Amino acid sequence: MERLRLTEDGSHSLYNSQYNQHYHSVSGALKESRHIYMNLGLIPVLESDQETIRVFEMGFGTGLNAYLTWQAADQYKKKILYTGVEAFPVSQEEASHLNYESVISQPGFMQLHESSWFTNHSFSEYFQFRKEQLTLEDFSPENLFDVIYYDAFDPKAQPELWTEEILKKIAAQTRSGGVLVTYSSKGIVKRALAAAGFKVEKHKGPGKKWHVLRAIKQ
Numbered sequence: 001m002e003r004l005r006l007t008e009d010g011s012h013s014l015y016n017s018q019y020n021q022h023y024h025s026v027s028g029a030l031k032e033s034r035h036i037y038m039n040l041g042l043i044p045v046l047e048s049d050q051e052t053i054r055v056f057e058m059g060f061g062t063g064l065n066a067y068l069t070w071q072a073a074d075q076y077k078k079k080i081l082y083t084g085v086e087a088f089p090v091s092q093e094e095a096s097h098l099n100y101e102s103v104i105s106q107p108g109f110m111q112l113h114e115s116s117w118f119t120n121h122s123f124s125e126y127f128q129f130r131k132e133q134l135t136l137e138d139f140s141p142e143n144l145f146d147v148i149y150y151d152a153f154d155p156k157a158q159p160e161l162w163t164e165e166i167l168k169k170i171a172a173q174t175r176s177g178g179v180l181v182t183y184s185s186k187g188i189v190k191r192a193l194a195a196a197g198f199k200v201e202k203h204k205g206p207g208k209k210w211h212v213l214r215a216i217k218q
């Protein structure tokens with residue numbers, strides 16, 4: 001399949017020719033997702049006293065982050081309500097070629113892709129999943145989120161998704177003390193997050209990547 005890429009840790013990613021961007025780091029899609037979105041974002045909240053955790057993902061994409069979130073919910077036996085937005089969905093045919101079920105010991109990957117949009121699905125006792133097929137600009141949630149996976153394409157490819165204005169919208173949808181994680185550590189991203197009301201921390205990135213960001217809503 002033309003868009004499919006095998007990344008250096010043996011997990012797949014996809015390539016988007018419109019934006020000339022990969023969906024994940026080519027040094028390792030799974031390694032990147034675990035390092036940034038799980039270990040820096042979700043896991044500390046799962047290890048806190050909080051009983052129910054609301055997760056929002058900008059860019060559902062291949063479903064890799066959602067799938068790891070499901071696995072973490074079941075492992076920690078804590079309720080996670082996941083919502084992802086996606087403007088340009090991956091087809092079910094393409095999703096069926098991704099090797100995530102063989103590199104992550106968790107059944108059910110294709111349910112993420114086969115399930116209906118704009119519907120809450122309980123995939124396990126602990127994992128509730130919802131995806132909305134629309135742009136981030138059009139998204140308006142009913143509840144505040146505890147954890148944000150900000151996984152848009154790079155600021156040079158989609159600058160409109162990294163502005164102070166859009167990050168202010170995200171901040172308004174995040175509870176105070178909530179955490180946003182993202183792979184981009186560019187200066188414009190740090191400044192826009194700070195201006196939007198987040199306290200920004202720089203962390204070591206996965207593999208050869210120097211830095212990634214973790215930002216706490218003030």
Ligand SMILES: C[S@@+](CC[C@H](N)C(=O)[O-])C[C@H]1O[C@@H](n2cnc3c(N)ncnc32)[C@H](O)[C@@H]1O
Pocket residue numbers: 022023024058059060061062063064065066085086087088089134135136137151152153158161
């Ligand atoms: C870096 S990829 C996300 C990878 C994804 N988190 C995963 O685990 O596969 C960025 C995603 O954002 C989506 N996207 C681009 N512009 C968008 C927009 N304005 N609103 C919502 N999604 C958008 C793309 O189609 C793509 O799936």
